[in-house]
Amino acid sequence: MITEKKAMIKNGIILSLFALITTGLVTATQIMTKDQIAMQEKRQLLKVLEQVLPKGKYDNELYLDCAIVKASFLGNKKPHKVYRAKKDNIPVALIIESTAPDGYSGNIEVLSAIYLDGTVAGVRVLKHKETPGLGDKVEVAKSQWITKIKNIQVKSEQDIRWAVKKDGGMFDQFTGATITPRAVISAVKRASLYAQNETDMLFDAANACAKVDK
Known part of the structure; x- marks a missing residue:
């Protein structure tokens, strides 16, 4: 009985040590790859931002200039980032994260670049x-459909052109799928209307991205 008890204690100690070592390795890996992951995320963000708004249209660092808003008009009340494009410190466009809550299989996260007159410069789906x-x-990567949503102005909430x-x-x-494009078009239209209605507030809001590289 004593021998069995000792064996159980020994096995428990071994398992505990194994768990501690495994946890330590996982933690160390996370720490070592944290900066690499952050850099990869930054590169991906810059790539998408440049896809929706041509680099020559602005001269500020977009990823370092944004506001964070909670507006149900953008699809839900979760925080959405709004990047602010400027040239010579003059507002040019807003790049707005929004959510299409009515996708076929759930939420569709959308990024729309909007000029100040409500014209859509470009759109990409993030998730x-x-x-x-x-x-x-x-x-x-699957279709050029979304690249055609550009250089078109949203004139008002009653602008019936903004539909499939x-x-x-x-x-x-x-072909065989109307719900998804309908949801994306609606999300882009709302983003444009939000940009037009809240331009001053969005450009005046505190910068929520300035600390990214600090």
Whole structure:
């Protein structure tokens, strides 16, 4: 009995040491890769920002100049970043994160670059769970559909052009999938209207991204 007890204690100690070593290794790996992951995320962000708004349109560091807003008009009340493009310190455009809550398989996270007159400069989908082969055509890697949402102004909330053709609008839907493009178009339209209605507030808001590299 004593021998069995000693064996159990020994095994417990071994398991505890193994758990501590494993946890330590995981923690060390996270610490060592933290900066690398942050740099990769920064590169990806810069790449997407330049895709939606041509670099020549602004001269400030976009990823270091943003406001964070909570507005249900952008799809839900979670925090959304709004990047502020300026040239010679003059406001040029807003790049707005928004959510399409009515995707076929859930939320679709959208990034829309909006000039001050409400014209859409470019759009990309940041995250989605849409059906492969159908709804995932919102990805620029799968289809050029989203690259065509640009250089078009949103005139008002009643601007019926901002819809898929099935609903009487001017944008193509996907074969066999209308819900996904409908949701994205609606999200972009709301982002443009929000930018037009809240321009001054968004440019005057405190900078929430200045500490990124500090």
